[in-house]
Amino acid sequence: xxxxxxxxxxxxxxxxxxxxxxxxxxxxxxxxxxxxxxxxxxxxxxxxxxxxxxxxxxxxxxxxxxxxxxxxxxxxxxxxxxxxxxxxxxxxxxxxxxxxxxxxxxxxx
Amino acid sequence: xxxxxxxxxxxxxxxxxxxxxxxxxxxxxxxxxxxxxxxxxxxxxxxxxxxxxxxxxxxxxxxxxxxxxxxxxxxxxxxxxxxxxxxxxxxxxxxxxxxxxxxxxxxxxxxxx
Numbered sequence: 001x002x003x004x005x006x007x008x009x010x011x012x013x014x015x016x017x018x019x020x021x022x023x024x025x026x027x028x029x030x031x032x033x034x035x036x037x038x039x040x041x042x043x044x045x046x047x048x049x050x051x052x053x054x055x056x057x058x059x060x061x062x063x064x065x066x067x068x069x070x071x072x073x074x075x076x077x078x079x080x081x082x083x084x085x086x087x088x089x090x091x092x093x094x095x096x097x098x099x100x101x102x103x104x105x106x107x108x109x
Numbered sequence: 110x111x112x113x114x115x116x117x118x119x120x121x122x123x124x125x126x127x128x129x130x131x132x133x134x135x136x137x138x139x140x141x142x143x144x145x146x147x148x149x150x151x152x153x154x155x156x157x158x159x160x161x162x163x164x165x166x167x168x169x170x171x172x173x174x175x176x177x178x179x180x181x182x183x184x185x186x187x188x189x190x191x192x193x194x195x196x197x198x199x200x201x202x203x204x205x206x207x208x209x210x211x212x213x214x215x216x217x218x219x220x221x222x
Contacts, residue, residue, distance in 0.1 A: 043213035
C-alpha cells in the first residue's frame, strides 16, 4: 500500500536555527514527490517537485532532496514568516497524490 | 502556475442539506481533482474529474454522496449531499499542469450543524 510518513509532526525553531524535515515513502510507480506549504485557512502552496533520486531543488531558504526512500526539506536560517505546515506528497502512476500528515513548523523571533 | 478560485469560500449548513462547491481555473486543464481535509488532518483524494467522462472515485467515496460535474476544461463542481456533521471539512480542488505539477485552490471551509 502506498504510504507517506512525515517527521517530526511539529518543530519549533529559533530564528536562524537551521533544520530538516523528513518525508519517507513507499509507492508503486513514483511519478514525482511534491512539497507544499500550507498556511492556516488556505490551500496548499506548491514548492517543489522532485522526480529521481539524487535530485535537489532550492527556493530561497528551502532546499529539497530526494533518495529512493525519503525526501528532506532543509530550512536554512529560517525566519518567522517560514512558520507554516509543510506537506509532502507522492504521485503514483495514475496521477493521484498521496499526502503525509505534515510537519507544523514554528519559527520564533 | 495556475489561478484557481473556489466558491463559496466557506459555508455553514444544516444537517440533511446539500452544498455545491464550484472550482474555476484560469486556463484549460485535462485533469481536476477534489480533496478533503478534515480538521487537523492531511489531504485525502475524493475523486478525479476528467472532462467528457465520469469522475473516478477513491475508496470510501461514492458518487451518490459526492456527485461531480466537469462540463468543460476550466470548471468543475463537487456536491456534498445529505450532509452530516462528519462532513465538516475543507474541500479543495486542484489541477495538474505541465511537468506533473499540481496546484490547489484556496479551499471551501464547510461546517455542518
